[in-house]
Amino acid sequence: MKLSQYTIVEEVDNEILLYNSVYSAIVLLTQSEFHDLQSFINNDNLEKTELFSYLENQNIIVSDEIDEEARLVSVANEKRYNPSQVTFTIAPTMNCNFSCFYCYEQGFRQHTMTTETAKKTAEFILKNVLPHQSLKVIWYGGEPLMGLNSIKAISEIIMKNEKKYKNFNAEIVSNGYLLTEKVAQLLKSYHVNYAQITLDGDQINHDSRRCLTNGKGTFARILQNIV
Ligand code: SF4
Structure with a gap:
């Protein structure tokens, strides 16, 4: 071993x-x-x-x-080429309320999806899923909760067209700062059943890295949102 x-x-x-x-x-x-x-x-x-x-x-x-390494590649390929499920990773916005020093987004344009793009995104998803397939959407960003209107718009179009796929599930990768109970309920109604929230260690370490754009710490509020 x-x-x-x-x-x-x-x-x-x-x-x-x-x-x-x-x-x-x-x-x-x-x-x-x-x-x-x-x-x-x-x-x-x-x-x-x-x-x-x-x-x-x-x-x-x-x-x-x-x-x-070979085992990891095999598991990833199994998911990627699984014919019974299709997954779309969507960034409703590239904007973010945090200013993490290591963010990959530095230098990116922080645009938010327009209503028209949200509609076209939903149409693209529906065009590329088959009736026997499970449809999964992963909401990513930026901070996806800053693009909640696009999440709503895309999810509603998908949900109105339920004959085009077998079932619909969603996940979200969020910094958790805007994840109030009301927002969590709303996400649940849009089939979001998994949320990945980042805490970078204890409060001192987290707040030194994952602060708001004004430099304020975020640990306490995230913890309040998720417990
Ligand atoms: S929360 Fe994520 S997207 Fe936002 S600044 Fe930090 S690393 Fe970048």
Whole structure:
């Protein structure tokens, strides 16, 4: 066995945190358990305990013969070429209320989709989905909640044309700052059943990186929105 190349090891309060960044698995081990794990990895003759089987199930450790990169490509291709589902990633706006120093958007034009473009986007989606296919839309940005009108417009056109696909689901990748309960209810009514919200560590670390355009921290409000 070997530690997955995607497992990050960090000491936290004298315990060992193992995090697999592909499968989002998190396990906290005592120093002694981690020591046993290292011995197990380095010695093929040691017995696989219940804990090590669990770590394997969580992909924290993997068999030596597994090529993890090839496995990732295979899973990605399986999703990409799955004929029963078609996925569209849509940025209703490139605008954002945050000013993260590492943002890939630096230098991009921060345009928001017009009503006309929203209508054409919905028509494009409906033209490219088949009646037997599941339709998935991922709302992305910029901060997609700053383009809520386009999310509404596109979702409503899709939902009015339900005969053109088998079922419709959506996800959103958001910074979470505008995700009030009312907005969450609205998104739910537009079939958004999964939200990926970014917190960059604890409040001090998060607020030093993910601040509003006026420099104000955002951690407290995001936490209030999602708990
Ligand atoms: S929240 Fe996302 S899009 Fe907005 S500035 Fe930060 S990294 Fe960029």
